[in-house]
Amino acid sequence: MGKEGFVADPATMEMRKRAKELGIRTVWHRYKENHARSKDAPFQATCTTCQQGPCVDVRRTGVCGMSRDVIIAKNLVSETTIGAAAHVGHARRVTAIMKGVGEGSIKGYSVKDTERLNEVYDGLGLDGAKSDNEKLVEIAETIQDDISKLNGAPKMLQFRSLEERKKLWEEKGILIDGGCTEIMEAMNRIAMGMDHDMENLLLGACRLGLVDAYCGMHPATLIQDILLGVPAITKVKTNITVLNADRINIVLHGHKPFLSDAVITAVEEYNSDPKNEPKINLVGMCCTGMEVLMRKGINFAGDILQQELVIATGAVELAVVEIQCTQPAIVDAAAHFHTKIVTTDPMAKMEGTTYIEFMPERAEEIGRQLVKMAVENRANRDQSKVYIPDYEPSEMLAGFSTRQLVACLDKAKPGDPLGALVDNIKNGNIRGVAAVIGCVTPRDDYGYRTVTLIKELIKNDVLVLLTGCVATIASYWDLLKPDPTYPGVGRNLAAVMNAIAKANGVEAVPPCIFMGACVDNSRLEEVLNATASYLGVRIDQLPVAGSAPEYIAEKAVPIGFWTVALGVFTHIGDQPNVAASERAVKWLTEDVEKIFGGKFYVEADPYKSAEKIIEVIEEKRRALGI
Numbered sequence: 001m002g003k004e005g006f007v008a009d010p011a012t013m014e015m016r017k018r019a020k021e022l023g024i025r026t027v028w029h030r031y032k033e034n035h036a037r038s039k040d041a042p043f044q045a046t047c048t049t050c051q052q053g054p055c056v057d058v059r060r061t062g063v064c065g066m067s068r069d070v071i072i073a074k075n076l077v078s079e080t081t082i083g084a085a086a087h088v089g090h091a092r093r094v095t096a097i098m099k100g101v102g103e104g105s106i107k108g109y110s111v112k113d114t115e116r117l118n119e120v121y122d123g124l125g126l127d128g129a130k131s132d133n134e135k136l137v138e139i140a141e142t143i144q145d146d147i148s149k150l151n152g153a154p155k156m157l158q159f160r161s162l163e164e165r166k167k168l169w170e171e172k173g174i175l176i177d178g179g180c181t182e183i184m185e186a187m188n189r190i191a192m193g194m195d196h197d198m199e200n201l202l203l204g205a206c207r208l209g210l211v212d213a214y215c216g217m218h219p220a221t222l223i224q225d226i227l228l229g230v231p232a233i234t235k236v237k238t239n240i241t242v243l244n245a246d247r248i249n250i251v252l253h254g255h256k257p258f259l260s261d262a263v264i265t266a267v268e269e270y271n272s273d274p275k276n277e278p279k280i281n282l283v284g285m286c287c288t289g290m291e292v293l294m295r296k297g298i299n300f301a302g303d304i305l306q307q308e309l310v311i312a313t314g315a316v317e318l319a320v321v322e323i324q325c326t327q328p329a330i331v332d333a334a335a336h337f338h339t340k341i342v343t344t345d346p347m348a349k350m351e352g353t354t355y356i357e358f359m360p361e362r363a364e365e366i367g368r369q370l371v372k373m374a375v376e377n378r379a380n381r382d383q384s385k386v387y388i389p390d391y392e393p394s395e396m397l398a399g400f401s402t403r404q405l406v407a408c409l410d411k412a413k414p415g416d417p418l419g420a421l422v423d424n425i426k427n428g429n430i431r432g433v434a435a436v437i438g439c440v441t442p443r444d445d446y447g448y449r450t451v452t453l454i455k456e457l458i459k460n461d462v463l464v465l466l467t468g469c470v471a472t473i474a475s476y477w478d479l480l481k482p483d484p485t486y487p488g489v490g491r492n493l494a495a496v497m498n499a500i501a502k503a504n505g506v507e508a509v510p511p512c513i514f515m516g517a518c519v520d521n522s523r524l525e526e527v528l529n530a531t532a533s534y535l536g537v538r539i540d541q542l543p544v545a546g547s548a549p550e551y552i553a554e555k556a557v558p559i560g561f562w563t564v565a566l567g568v569f570t571h572i573g574d575q576p577n578v579a580a581s582e583r584a585v586k587w588l589t590e591d592v593e594k595i596f597g598g599k600f601y602v603e604a605d606p607y608k609s610a611e612k613i614i615e616v617i618e619e620k621r622r623a624l625g626i
């Protein structure tokens, strides 16, 4: 029992206890030990840029005279740059794979979805290719150019954003050049003696939001869709309890699902041979886990906070990681057992692990090598140390890419799928749409903010779309499980969901719609753009909101600036480290709305945030006259 009667996930709580008994420190322990932020001592402005400093907890100005407001804005730009660089790094890696596939140097992947390929090829304004492979190369070169060019807006931005937004961004001076150029200039502007204008710095952060979206998330999603398939509806099981004490367990961890694809193939090969016993149980973690669950139906073992707990079961032979959100603490947890951790990316090595560089040209061979490693490591397992809590895994109905969503709606209103959504928004059955996205935090009871917020929204007939770690946590509370009684869902929303389910010949749809990993926030823009265009209004007029109730990663920060620049009311559950600047807080939570129509709203309490989101949705409805 926790906050206001909230009961945290029992499997996680039991594993936390177990980890403590074993002397494994988890993220919750470390949070208590290290966290400096408190109500009485809000994070102050601290500048570590130059050797006159560091200027710690600056009350007025730093040694150079830089104001507290500017220091805070500069630090926020720095965090946003790191976040954007992470997503561009992801896109760069998958773009190189796409090019190699098109040129024939990478054989392990091929076009899995021609429709998506053509949509992207045409959308980027390309033409004349004679084969799918030529299209892959041309698309890859276009994205590489978007990422690297010095001048001119990325073609992906031209393709994926609405005319009205592009015009506005140009007018307000935030239309971006190439991704690397923007990242370089962002670092340049925060160097000593450069940008000392708070508003200019914060507009710079908005630019990085666009970099993240159009040189990071959009290309990553599209390439993964083309080469690994567009997600379609699938059922999976989730939570730590998908580990199997009798099998060889392999965990796929990271964000870039190409290595995972090779491991999946190698596991299928191994498991199909009747001589091979015990079989392998392959499970996913963090965003790679989400990518493989929605495309391959692989069960999901844990979000960012659960990574040590999964290892602490003592049942994992091998955890393969590639990029992002890997907590180095898993090495410590693994040292208690036979568990091997393999890192695979030259920019994401980890002391105490085995490094096997993922070379996509050798994907098949590396997949097999990893499987062999896991199988051999099974003999080192001490079965008496295995401890998997005895709870049923949760059920998740996943795979709602935009295409799949449209296909479901099309059954409800043939020929006019968006009409099926918009009619119900207009008649008030659906009050509005909230995208709840991002990470989970150790700050309060596990899942408290996310689960409470989602429950409040769906109770009030707000349709909730999910991406990222919040989505998998939602599944532990059955918020992604189809149940024909629609428990906790508002009467009108439940009636709409029921009608959609019936039209599709299924018993029920889940109370919330899971749209994928964090890079798949790009899919949310597809939905936003299509809805705004259908209604003939701007995005900022739509009865929609975004929320990252438990964000922790730097990647979430540019995503937030992007949604604000798109015109979306964007809730975040924690104040970024800006509280010490009233001016910066005011700009982010008020002034920016006059520029882009979207703004940040900060509130930790999930009841208050739900209330505010609903209030904003109702205001937008009134303004639209619906």
Ligand code: NFS
Residues within 6 Å of the ligand: 255, 286, 287, 303, 304, 324, 325, 438, 439, 440, 468, 469, 470, 517, 518, 519, 552, 553, 555, 556
């Ligand atoms: Ni998103 Fe994926 Fe999770 Fe947060 Fe990390 S896994 S990219 S950043 S923690 S949702």
